[in-house]
Amino acid sequence: MKIGFIINPVAGLGGKVGLKGTDNMADLAARLGGEPVSLVRAEQALQSIDGNDMFFLTCSGEMGEDVLRKTRFRFEVIYEAPEKTTAEDTKRAARKMLESGCDLLLFSGGDGTASDIVSAVDKKIPILGIPAGVKIFSPVFCVTPGECGRIVSTFTETSLREVLDIDEEAYRENELNISIKGEAVVPVSPEVQSGKTISGSVDAQKEIAERIIDDSRSEGKDVLYIIGPGTTTMEVKKRFGIDGTLLGVDSVKDGKIIKKDANEKHLLDALKEFEGKVVIIVSPIGSQGFIFGRGNQQIGPEIIRRADEIKVIASPEKLESTPDLHADTGDPELDKKLRGYIKVLSGYHDFKLMKVV
Amino acid sequence: MVSFDFILFAETRKKYFSKYFISIYYKINGIMADKNENFDFRLIFEKSKKNTFKRCQDIPETIARSTLDIPELSEPEVIRHYTNLSKINFGVDTGMYPLGSCTMKYNPRFTEYLAAHEQNMVHPYQDESTVQGSLKIIYMLKRYLMNICGMDDFSLQPAAGAQGEFTAMAMIKAYFERKNDERNEVIVPDSAHGTNPKSAAMAGFDVVEIPSDERGYVSIEILRSVVSEKTAALMLTNPSTLGIFEKDILEIAEIVHKAGGLFFYDGANLNGIIGRVRPGDMGFDCMSLNLHKTFSVPHGGGGPGSGPTGVKKHLADFLPVPVIEYDGKKYYLDYDRPHTIGKVHQFHGNYPSMVKALGYILRLGSVGLKRISEFSVLNSNYAVSRLSKMYEIKNPDIPRKHEAVFSAAQQKKYEVTAFDIAKRLMDYGVHPPTIYFPLIVKEALMIEPTETESKESIDRYCDALIRINDEIKKDPEIVKTAPHTTVVGRLDDVFAARKMILRWSPGR
Numbered sequence: 029m030k031i032g033f034i035i036n037p038v039a040g041l042g043g044k045v046g047l048k049g050t051d052n053m054a055d056l057a058a059r060l061g062g063e064p065v066s067l068v069r070a071e072q073a074l075q076s077i078d079g080n081d082m083f084f085l086t087c088s089g090e091m092g093e094d095v096l097r098k099t100r101f102r103f104e105v106i107y108e109a110p111e112k113t114t115a116e117d118t119k120r121a122a123r124k125m126l127e128s129g130c131d132l133l134l135f136s137g138g139d140g141t142a143s144d145i146v147s148a149v150d151k152k153i154p155i156l157g158i159p160a161g162v163k164i165f166s167p168v169f170c171v172t173p174g175e176c177g178r179i180v181s182t183f184t185e186t187s188l189r190e191v192l193d194i195d196e197e198a199y200r201e202n203e204l205n206i207s208i209k210g211e212a213v214v215p216v217s218p219e220v221q222s223g224k225t226i227s228g229s230v231d232a233q234k235e236i237a238e239r240i241i242d243d244s245r246s247e248g249k250d251v252l253y254i255i256g257p258g259t260t261t262m263e264v265k266k267r268f269g270i271d272g273t274l275l276g277v278d279s280v281k282d283g284k285i286i287k288k289d290a291n292e293k294h295l296l297d298a299l300k301e302f303e304g305k306v307v308i309i310v311s312p313i314g315s316q317g318f319i320f321g322r323g324n325q326q327i328g329p330e331i332i333r334r335a336d337e338i339k340v341i342a343s344p345e346k347l348e349s350t351p352d353l354h355a356d357t358g359d360p361e362l363d364k365k366l367r368g369y370i371k372v373l374s375g376y377h378d379f380k381l382m383k384v385v
Numbered sequence: 386m387v388s389f390d391f392i393l394f395a396e397t398r399k400k401y402f403s404k405y406f407i408s409i410y411y412k413i414n415g416i417m418a419d420k421n422e423n424f425d426f427r428l429i430f431e432k433s434k435k436n437t438f439k440r441c442q443d444i445p446e447t448i449a450r451s452t453l454d455i456p457e458l459s460e461p462e463v464i465r466h467y468t469n470l471s472k473i474n475f476g477v478d479t480g481m482y483p484l485g486s487c488t489m490k491y492n493p494r495f496t497e498y499l500a501a502h503e504q505n506m507v508h509p510y511q512d513e514s515t516v517q518g519s520l521k522i523i524y525m526l527k528r529y530l531m532n533i534c535g536m537d538d539f540s541l542q543p544a545a546g547a548q549g550e551f552t553a554m555a556m557i558k559a560y561f562e563r564k565n566d567e568r569n570e571v572i573v574p575d576s577a578h579g580t581n582p583k584s585a586a587m588a589g590f591d592v593v594e595i596p597s598d599e600r601g602y603v604s605i606e607i608l609r610s611v612v613s614e615k616t617a618a619l620m621l622t623n624p625s626t627l628g629i630f631e632k633d634i635l636e637i638a639e640i641v642h643k644a645g646g647l648f649f650y651d652g653a654n655l656n657g658i659i660g661r662v663r664p665g666d667m668g669f670d671c672m673s674l675n676l677h678k679t680f681s682v683p684h685g686g687g688g689p690g691s692g693p694t695g696v697k698k699h700l701a702d703f704l705p706v707p708v709i710e711y712d713g714k715k716y717y718l719d720y721d722r723p724h725t726i727g728k729v730h731q732f733h734g735n736y737p738s739m740v741k742a743l744g745y746i747l748r749l750g751s752v753g754l755k756r757i758s759e760f761s762v763l764n765s766n767y768a769v770s771r772l773s774k775m776y777e778i779k780n781p782d783i784p785r786k787h788e789a790v791f792s793a794a795q796q797k798k799y800e801v802t803a804f805d806i807a808k809r810l811m812d813y814g815v816h817p818p819t820i821y822f823p824l825i826v827k828e829a830l831m832i833e834p835t836e837t838e839s840k841e842s843i844d845r846y847c848d849a850l851i852r853i854n855d856e857i858k859k860d861p862e863i864v865k866t867a868p869h870t871t872v873v874g875r876l877d878d879v880f881a882a883r884k885m886i887l888r889w890s891p892g893r
Contacts, residue, residue, distance in 0.1 A: 182879040369610045371593055377586035379570075379593040381611055 029132065030083050031180070032125030032153075033070075033103070034145070036118055036137035037090035039161045040065030066160040067095055069173045070136035073158040074099045076177030085128050087121045115144045122148035132156060132180065132215065139163040139193040143209035146191045154186045154213045165192040165206060167314050167349070168214050183215035187345070188233075190259050190314060192323075206313055207323040208257050208275050232343040233260050235376040237267040240309065240339065244268075250304030253280040254295060254331065256324040258311040260341050277326040292328045299334055308335045312353055312372075314346050319384070320366070321356030329359035332366075341373045344380070353384040473872045475816055481842045483768075485788045485819040485831030486578065486626055488656045488678035495748070496681065496741035505740060509732035513717055520716035523709045523733055526743040527693075533746075533754065534652070534672060535665020536695035540704045541739055542730040546653055547580040549673025549692030550620070554588035555726045556671065556696065556703040557618050557647050563724055568617035568646065574603055576627060576823045578653060581620045590617060597825060600780050601627040603637055612644035622651040623667065624658065624786035626823040626831075627779075628765060638668025647671065647700075655679045656835065657762060657786030660755030664695075671696045679757070680742035691738035705729045760836030761787040764843055768832055771847040775854040776830065788833035790826050796854065799861045803828040806853055808875055809867035813849035 041064070067090065074095065084103035086092030091109040106128055107121040118137075122145045125133055132154050135145055138161010145155055157169035158176055167189045170176045191209045241264075244251065253268075255261050257275050265272030265280075272278040276289035279298055287294045299306065308327060312319045319340055320327060332338070342350070355366040371379040458466075476482065482489040499505075507516050527539045543549040554571070561568045571585035572593050582592040595611055598604040603621070612619075619641045624630045631637060641648045650664040650672035656679045664672050676682040676691040684690070696704060706725045707718035733739075746754065762785070769789045773781050776791035793803040807817030807830070819831040834843050856864050868874060 184879060184882045369607060371611075377591050378582065379591060381593055381595045381607065383596075 029081060029180075030085065030128075030130040032122070032128070032130040032133040033084045033086040033092045033096065034118060034121050034125070034133070034135040034137075034141075035066050035070050035087075035091050035095060036135070036141040036144075036160075037064060037066055037113060039137035039141055040069075064090075066136045069158050069160040071095045071098060072173035073134070073136065073170075073176035074101065076174045077101075077180050078177060079181055082180075085125050085130055087117070091117065091121065115140070118144040119148040125149075126152055134158065134176070134180070136160045139166050139191070139209075142166050142168050142191050142212070143193050146210040146212045151188070151211060151213045154183075154215050156180070156215055163194055165194065165314075165316070166190065166209075166212075167346075168212050179215055185216050186213045187216045188212075188259055189214045192313065206316060206318065208313075211259055211262075211274060232345070232375050233263040235378075236260060236341045236343070236373055237263040239373060239376045240264050240341070241267045247305065247307070249282055251281065252286070252298065252302055252304060252306050254278075254290075254306065254308045254327060254335070255280060256308070256310035256327060258313075258323075260311040260343060260346075261309060264309060264341070275323075277324060290326060292326050292331070295326060295331050296328075299331065305337070306331075306335045307337045307339060308332065309339045309341060311342050312340065312346070312350055314349060317350040317353045319353050319355055321354075321358065325358075329357045329362045332357060332362060338370075339373060340370055340382075344374045344378070347372060347374055347380055347382070350382075353382050355384055475811075480815050481834065481838055481846050482816045483818050483832045483834050483838075483846065484816065485628075485790065485833040486653065486822065487684065487819065488653070488675070488787070488833060488835060489684060490656075490678075490681060490835035491837040492681050492683045492741075493745065493748075496744045499744040500737040500740045502740075505737065513715070517716055519736070520709055520718075521711075522743055523736070523739055524711050524716050526739050526746070527709060529743070529746050530674065530693055530695060533659065533663065534655075534674070534695050535663030536672065537665075537698045538701040538704060538708065539693050539695045540708060540729075540734075541691065541693045542705045542728065542734040543673070543692040543694055544730050544735055545690040546651070546673055546675040546678075546692040547584055548729060549675075549694045550580055550584035550649075550651060551587055552692075552694040552705060552726070552729050553649050553671045553673055553696075554585050554590065554618070555729075556694075556700050557649070558588050558590070559703050559724055559726050560647070560700060561617055566645070568615055570613075570615040571617055572608070572611060572619045572641075572646075574621065574625070575825055576601065576625050577620060577622060578626065578651060581622075581651060585618075585620065597625075600783065601625065601629050601825075602633065603631055605633055605636060605640070608637060608640050612640055612646065614645065616641065616644045616646035618647045618649050620649045620651060621669075622654050623664075624654050624788075626654075626788075627790050627826075628654075628657065628785040628788040628833075629783055630658070630786055634667045642668070649673075653678060654787060656833075657758055657788070659758045660751065661758050665697065669697075671700050676738050676742040681745045682738045682741045689735045689738060691735045691742070693734075707733075709733065757836050758787070761834070764834040764836060764838055765789050765832070767840070768834055768843055768847060771844070772832075772850055775851055779826070787835070788831060790823065791830040791832065792826050793828040793830055796857050797828055799857045801857045801861050801864050803830050805864045805867065806830065806850070806857075809853050809856070809864045810849055811868040812870045813852075815846050815849055 082101055084096055084101055085106050086096055086103050087107040087109045088105050089109050091113060093105050096103045107124045109117050118141055122133065126149045130153060133145065133149060134156050135141055136158040141161060142157055149155065155168060156179060158173050159169040168191060170179055189212050191212050192206055193209045194206045255265055255272065255278050257277060262272065262274045265278060268280055268283060270278065270280055270285040272285065273289045278288050279286040279290050279295060286298060310319050310324060313322050316322065320332065353370065355363050357363055367384050369381050370384055372382050374380050477489050477491055504518065507519050513520065523541055527541060530539050531537065540552065543552050569591055570593050571590040572595055573582050573585065574597055575594050576597050582594065585592050593611060595607050623634055638648050647670040648668055650669035652672050652674040655674065659679060672695045674693045674695065676693065677684045682691060702722050702724045703726055704722050705728055706720045706722050708722065710717055710719040765785050765788050769778060769781065769785055772791060777794050778789060778791050793806055796806065803820045807820050810817045821829055822831060823829060853864060866875065
């Protein structure tokens with residue numbers, strides 16, 4: 029197996045010094061005495077890999093070579109990294125690895141690194157993160173570096189996941205602003221399965237989209253659908269047959285796109301003249317569980333109030349890692365109104381009752 | 386694929402086999418084809434016609450074979466092969482088999498003799514007047530089940546618990562359709578058997594999964610918030626998969642009924658309450674049973690199963706036909722169910738299972754049936770008392786019914802999983818419990834000793850688990866690499882998933 033291996037040497041530096049992320053802050057973090065977490069964690073991860081049939085493609089110096097030298101693995105340096113590395117180096121290295129045809133891209137870093145890599149390789153090869161950043165919200169990381177070996181040597185299939193990131197500048201000002209940065213293909217290692225799982229749906233997203241479309245047929249013509257960002261909602265957009273956006277909000281009526289990547293004003297304008305039924309379709313942000321106010325602020329309080337129905341959709345897999353749902357619409361009254369139990373569509377016939385807290 | 390292999394098999398080897406063997410293969414697979422395009426059974430008077438075999442059209446040429454080498458084996462070789470396999474097998478006849486949620490209890494031999502009795506060798510097409518005894522057996526069993534469960538009628542057609550669930554769901558669907566009521570939601574707790582939501586979905590319902598409360602009970606607050614004019618039914622197992630009796634069962638029934646819905650009982654866990662409380666008295670409108678659990682009919686390969694579906698009066702007209710009835714003089718097949726959902730199984734259901742279950746009920750009698758639940762509850766609570774110090778169990782203060790769910794979460798600190806513990810148990814010569822179910826318990830080990838195990842055998846099982854817990858602390862590797870004493874070691878399921886071998890080929 030040929031594995032691409034990239035370390036973001038500055039990832040995680042800001043964690044212990046309280047900088048809430050290291051985007052554009054590496055110098056300051058280093059001066060404050062942040063440790064090179066990323067290198068240590070990457071080494072732990074590599075040591076957990078069994079077997080000798082792995083061959084690594086990597087970058088020079090701190091971006092991979094230095095750590096690989098400490099292991100027994102064979103490797104080749106295919107990207108010469110400068111002394112001071114930036115996000116651009118991660119992207120360039122990832123592109124090189126894609127061109128060299130590796131089977132898996134292993135990286136050590138955080139959400140920022142993940143979104144850089146996804147912007148370079150898209151969904152062309154599976155990626156797997158060694159958790160080393162300050163922010164590790166995206167479901168593309170192994171839980172611990174030690175778990176990495178098991179996944180690398182046992183994965184039999186891949187699954188589509190959302191790469192998330194938060195706006196660090198805002199986060200430093202104590203504002204949590206999560207958004208979806210793209211989609212990644214991630215290896216899935218076989219879990220020990222009971223023969224009695226409640227939902228065994230192989231392709232839940234397709235089932236969910238099918239159901240939304242079937243319901244839309246019975247809902248009739250005069251319905252405006254406001255569809256939020258995400259992988260699951262993108263499947264719905266595809267089934268509507270529209271050229272929608274993965275990261276944005278699109279509005280749809282009679283199977284036609286009304287406004288692609290709409291902002292709050294576009295949506296409000298569209299609603300001004302409209303008298304029919306308004307349906308909002310959103311998917312919670314994985315593990316945080318925000319249905320409003322994170323990554324979909326375009327769907328503002330006024331629009332939510334106007335909606336006749338809010339359909340929350342999510343795969344059973346995502347719901348498993350999401351204990352509760354949250355709404356942070358910016359309007360405390362509305363947030364209070366949204367609290368309580370809501371049925372989340374998770375398969376063609378399957379709903380799961382979730383609590384909005 | 387399998388059928389296709391058999392076609393080739395028969396094609397290439399037919400000259401070496403007796404007609405008898407070939408006809409069996411045809412019967413098993415139903416693949417015999419004549420010159421017509423369709424595959425079909427060959428009728429007896431067509432047997433003299435020359436055989437022609439058709440290849441299934443949708444199998445691509447690239448994966449089709451034209452020849453097949455099959456090893457030539459003599460009768461003693463075949464007998465030895467299967468006898469040796471049976472020696473390395475493990476079943477409830479070999480040792481304790483505490484597969485939670487499955488009620489794997491000993492199948493008394495006398496029921497086998499009853500079912501094999503030559504009086505049972507009747508044909509389902511025989512006239513009613515010539516099979517009065519067999520119909521009486523079915524009718525008697527039905528009456529006993531009605532009495533045991535507090536239901537007004539039963540269909541014995543369904544061949545499995547899940548089919549029984551589906552039958553009930555189909556009846557509920559028909560019931561509301563007849564009333565022009567467009568209810569389409571079935572509520573299922575997250576601790577339910579996986580078959581519950583699937584049975585409801587198959588009958589065309591939407592399934593709403595609700596979370597249990599922190600003690601494992603159905604949450605009254607959540608239930609109240611989810612029932613509506615859309616609610617067709619609530620499906621519930623009581624005792625639940627955690628082995629806990631729903632103490633608010635009457636209130637739950639009331640909430641569902643007030644919302645206009647029906648209440649379905651999954652009888653998979655009846656072993657924990659039989660003779661003590663009846664589903665009908667708890668407010669259930671319909672239910673399914675598993676004769677191959679509570680009533681000691683063999684499970685799985687020893688089966689076939691039987692999943693009778695019981696109903697209260699208001700659903701009786703929807704039962705599958707025919708229902709066996711008695712008019713005071715003779716037993717007869719009653720097809721007069723005006724709103725029947727139709728047949729769910731050919732003829733009367735799996736008849737030998739019914740003979741066994743009736744024999745079991747008659748031998749135990751009302752006192753014996755009560756002792757089933759007494760002893761199964763005693764046994765599982767004894768296991769809890771022995772194991773709860775080493776293996777985490779939630780809310781140990783709540784008495785368990787027939788089964789208990791432990792968690793290997795503490796053992797996971799030593800990087801040992803429930804899966805490893807299950808494998809290690811095999812080294813101690815006992816069968817692993819159900820693992821990773823129910824999903825609401827992490828690293829679940831679900832133990833159901835059943836009433837047929839003695840204190841000694843439960844002790845032996847608990848001793849093994851306690852020793853494994855010690856091993857985990859001292860030498861976790863031995864558990865992580867188990868089993869060591871079985872004929873095959875730990876199977877590489879990743880290798881199996883990546884490199885699947887789906888057919889036999891010579892030289893392997």
